[in-house]
Amino acid sequence: MSKATQSEAETGVTLEIDGREVQARDGQTILEAAREAGIDIPTLCEHANLSNVGACRMCLVEVDGERNETACTTAVQDGMDISVDTDELWNHRRTMLEMMFADQNHYCMYCEMEGDCELEDMFNRAGLDSSRVPLEYPDIEPDTSNEYVTMDLDRCIGCGRCIRTCDEIVGNGTLNFGNRGRETTIVADDDVPLGESSCISCGSCVQACPTGALYSPLSAYKGRERDCEVETTTCSECSVGCELEVFTNSGRIVKIEGNEDGPAGGQLCEMGRFELLADGRERITEPRVDGETVDLADAIDRARTALTEANGVNAFASDRLPRETLEALSETLSEYDASVEIPGAERAALESDVLAALEAELDVETADLLVDSLHDIEDSDTLVVYDTGIVETHPVVASYVRRAANGETTLVTIDDGTDRLERFADHSIELDAPTATVTEQVTDVFEAGTEALADAAIEDVVDVSLELSGDATFVLGPDVDDAETMVDVFGLAATSDNDVLSLGPGRNRAVADVPTDDLEADAEVAYLLAADDRGEDLDRQIELARGAETVIVQATRESALTEIADIVLPALDWFEREGTTVDADDDQRAVERVLDPRGEIDSDREIIAELQEVAA
Amino acid sequence: MSAQTDAEAQDNDRTTVATVCLGGCSGCHMEFLNIDHGLVDLVEDVDIVASHMIVDEKGVPEADIGIAEGVVTNEENVEVAEALREHCDTVVAWGDCAALRGIMSLRNYQDRDEMLEETFMGEADDESEVPFGDDEGIPKLLEDARPLDEYIDVDVYVPGCPPDADVMKESLEALARGETPEIEGDKLQYD
Numbered sequence: 001m002s003k004a005t006q007s008e009a010e011t012g013v014t015l016e017i018d019g020r021e022v023q024a025r026d027g028q029t030i031l032e033a034a035r036e037a038g039i040d041i042p043t044l045c046e047h048a049n050l051s052n053v054g055a056c057r058m059c060l061v062e063v064d065g066e067r068n069e070t071a072c073t074t075a076v077q078d079g080m081d082i083s084v085d086t087d088e089l090w091n092h093r094r095t096m097l098e099m100m101f102a103d104q105n106h107y108c109m110y111c112e113m114e115g116d117c118e119l120e121d122m123f124n125r126a127g128l129d130s131s132r133v134p135l136e137y138p139d140i141e142p143d144t145s146n147e148y149v150t151m152d153l154d155r156c157i158g159c160g161r162c163i164r165t166c167d168e169i170v171g172n173g174t175l176n177f178g179n180r181g182r183e184t185t186i187v188a189d190d191d192v193p194l195g196e197s198s199c200i201s202c203g204s205c206v207q208a209c210p211t212g213a214l215y216s217p218l219s220a221y222k223g224r225e226r227d228c229e230v231e232t233t234t235c236s237e238c239s240v241g242c243e244l245e246v247f248t249n250s251g252r253i254v255k256i257e258g259n260e261d262g263p264a265g266g267q268l269c270e271m272g273r274f275e276l277l278a279d280g281r282e283r284i285t286e287p288r289v290d291g292e293t294v295d296l297a298d299a300i301d302r303a304r305t306a307l308t309e310a311n312g313v314n315a316f317a318s319d320r321l322p323r324e325t326l327e328a329l330s331e332t333l334s335e336y337d338a339s340v341e342i343p344g345a346e347r348a349a350l351e352s353d354v355l356a357a358l359e360a361e362l363d364v365e366t367a368d369l370l371v372d373s374l375h376d377i378e379d380s381d382t383l384v385v386y387d388t389g390i391v392e393t394h395p396v397v398a399s400y401v402r403r404a405a406n407g408e409t410t411l412v413t414i415d416d417g418t419d420r421l422e423r424f425a426d427h428s429i430e431l432d433a434p435t436a437t438v439t440e441q442v443t444d445v446f447e448a449g450t451e452a453l454a455d456a457a458i459e460d461v462v463d464v465s466l467e468l469s470g471d472a473t474f475v476l477g478p479d480v481d482d483a484e485t486m487v488d489v490f491g492l493a494a495t496s497d498n499d500v501l502s503l504g505p506g507r508n509r510a511v512a513d514v515p516t517d518d519l520e521a522d523a524e525v526a527y528l529l530a531a532d533d534r535g536e537d538l539d540r541q542i543e544l545a546r547g548a549e550t551v552i553v554q555a556t557r558e559s560a561l562t563e564i565a566d567i568v569l570p571a572l573d574w575f576e577r578e579g580t581t582v583d584a585d586d587d588q589r590a591v592e593r594v595l596d597p598r599g600e601i602d603s604d605r606e607i608i609a610e611l612q613e614v615a616a
Numbered sequence: 617m618s619a620q621t622d623a624e625a626q627d628n629d630r631t632t633v634a635t636v637c638l639g640g641c642s643g644c645h646m647e648f649l650n651i652d653h654g655l656v657d658l659v660e661d662v663d664i665v666a667s668h669m670i671v672d673e674k675g676v677p678e679a680d681i682g683i684a685e686g687v688v689t690n691e692e693n694v695e696v697a698e699a700l701r702e703h704c705d706t707v708v709a710w711g712d713c714a715a716l717r718g719i720m721s722l723r724n725y726q727d728r729d730e731m732l733e734e735t736f737m738g739e740a741d742d743e744s745e746v747p748f749g750d751d752e753g754i755p756k757l758l759e760d761a762r763p764l765d766e767y768i769d770v771d772v773y774v775p776g777c778p779p780d781a782d783v784m785k786e787s788l789e790a791l792a793r794g795e796t797p798e799i800e801g802d803k804l805q806y807d
Contacts, residue, residue, distance in 0.1 A: 101716075108806030109712060109719055109777035120806055127800045129773035130715050130765060137724045137760070
């Protein structure tokens, strides 16, 4: 039963739990009713946002003195008399725990989860001091094939939280039970190493695992969760704007987790959970000019002189930076003969032109064309995804798409390359034609009926058009960069009274408010605000640096770019920044400082502002 | 009555305790010493008749309480464990190894002889041999390392790697009073 129906059901049920009268609602489980009444029932396999399966038997309760049931899967009934805390039930629980202990290899003393382990806590509660069951010592090889997620089934109790998380939260269905029977284990796909499976390394299973069976080597042995401080901030890796719960201990980041109370249900993606922690490049702490360490003031002086004397300046700013930093840059550059490029700005500008044109042409409000909230797309009858590259660029939205497709929603994918969502799609359209043509054809069919297209080869297009009668959402991936497709998609949304979720290549939609220009071909100075950019973003900056005589780089870490820079200024890392970012559904999100800066500088904006004072 | 006979009378009242180290690292015994000043109070009630860090006694004498640290990993451990059971009224398993198998049983995942070869070959000179334990002098390793209760009956378990000194002291005091120690909640450790 869904949460919504539960809260609507107001039928009162009265039951007794350990001698206390408890009011519950019809349809609630005994566990839910007990929790609301503040009565603790031990659990292991139960977890936030997941369905209940009664696998671990910890929540065994006695009902009416005559039978034992799992509280997580048994609905309340009027007049029930429930016992939780009896010696007999604790004996049952202890026996179950002894079997879990004997069946696998639990060595708490060197397990990375020691102190945070829910199984260990349960051993303590049940008073497990020995095992009456002979120990098995199964020979299990830990699976280290995935860079960020280690699966050590030595510590697995078969609770299935990881499987349910992978299925119900992430919608990927990589993990499952295999070798059913006495040898049941968790397997990835058809029992292949995790690193060779369909796993997307989002780490949601790691967060859900109650023991040390799934853990990240990035966080292992860095400290117990209970000794950590937690600060929340917004992820800088794409425009979904996931909330990061950053666990720190003694000025060091131990791990990053997703907010289990948030719309994403605790999931993050590989970028947010792991890659942010895995940046092993050397940190830049001091300014340098021509390879020599100098005072910050000297470095800024040199940069000012270069900017002032240049015939032109090509600037580039990372879109991982908060709005305020980008605005400071824009203001500083206005003092110079400079052009600035920011990833995502071009797409944002194109989109705003298209929307302005449509607003005039079709008499629609832009706001009505855009989705209110990006996780609402799950409620659509039909999802039409243009460019399935979102699986890599916006993985959490891709999981909303998969979850919807696993449910009632019809999923249509349109891609001119590899369809990354093919196994979830009802219609996968892979035409040689550019995506614009597909939309145009859908528009034709939608408006004029199936007779508009005689060609049977485009059956899919007809299907899509028919699906549009319901509530549909169009998801525009980052590779859609042509005005034609955009006009068609927004136009189709307008005429079919549906919404669009635009997931451009930009990570921060605030870039739409920062003026950008085409860069000059012969600018002498390149001013590159690289921050912690890597990959393609860094490559682009290296390309710009190569075309300039003097290169000023403001970066967090050493790279091929800082090697060729004339002036290197330190920049904050993602966990040191402050400000706001704008996510894909136009919400302002706070970027919070998690740790105090390690380098010489306290603010990127102050350095940028100092560069504004033009050299005499 | 002379002072000496007083002391003898006191000796006779005290609960006798023998501790042995089987396949362990002596970490439990080290933690026992961490009772520190509390040991002075403890010996008013208990008489430690064997304990390799405190008393010069190589055998397993008769005692009211017999305590074992470590897994049963070689033939000598079996003999000592059986002697402990035979000579003592109450047997206590100290630490994760004796109670729950502990870190020493990690060798169970490897072949015994291969492991010995790997450990000793190439480490010493031409004269040295791999101590398979086939000759006299070195006890032969068992195929597997196992917790104490797979060989003898155990009355009290004090897990932990090592158990906390205070928990060791409290449990011994309770036993000396003739009670069964209650080790539960946070006193139960697995690390």
